[in-house]
Amino acid sequence: MFKAINGWTKAKMLKVIKARRYNAAAVIGEFCAYTTPNGNRCAVGLFIPKGHGGSSICGGVYDLFRAHPELKEVMPLGVSALTKLQKVHDHCSVHINGVEDRNAKEAMIEWVQKNVG
Numbered sequence: 001m002f003k004a005i006n007g008w009t010k011a012k013m014l015k016v017i018k019a020r021r022y023n024a025a026a027v028i029g030e031f032c033a034y035t036t037p038n039g040n041r042c043a044v045g046l047f048i049p050k051g052h053g054g055s056s057i058c059g060g061v062y063d064l065f066r067a068h069p070e071l072k073e074v075m076p077l078g079v080s081a082l083t084k085l086q087k088v089h090d091h092c093s094v095h096i097n098g099v100e101d102r103n104a105k106e107a108m109i110e111w112v113q114k115n116v117g
Contacts, residue, residue: 001115001116001117002077002078002080002081002084002115002116002117003116003117004076004077004116004117005075005076005077005078006073006074006075006076008075008076008077010112010113010116010117012076013076013077013112013116014109014112014113016046016047017043017046017105017108017109017112018105018109020041020046020105021039021040022040022104022105023103023104023105023106024040024092024103024104025042025089025090025092025104026040026041026042026045026089026104031058032086032089032090033045033058034048034054034055034056034057034064035048035055035056041055042086042089042090043082043085043086043088043089043104043108044061044064044075044082044085044086047074047075047076048064048071049074052068052071053068054067054068054071060083060086061079061082061083061086062079062083065079077116081115081116084111084115085108085111085112085115088104088107088108088111089104089107089108091107092104092107
């Protein structure tokens with residue numbers, strides 16, 4: 001079980017995820033992205049402040065925090081938990097015959113409900 005940090009609560013996290021416009025994973029081509037050109041945001045991208053340069057970073061959570069350590073102060077979870085949440089999102093971007101195998105928004109909501117205290 002992970003604890004929310006930086007003033008976040010499980011309820012606040014779920015509100016942000018539920019407000020996500022898209023159900024699909026945030027991908028550019030075959031790669032997940034923190035923010036896509038159409039405004040879709042991945043699991044971690046949802047918590048990057050709008051307009052912050054971190055949303056254009058390519059790579060994992062560790063890469064994001066290495067390039068923008070200030071983001072650690074605004075994220076709702078620590079690196080380990082965010083990495084796990086991101087993997088839930090990324091799994092939804094796997095295509096089977098051109099169709100996403102899971103709804104990314106639902107998968108993220110389910111993960112937070114089960115894993116954040």
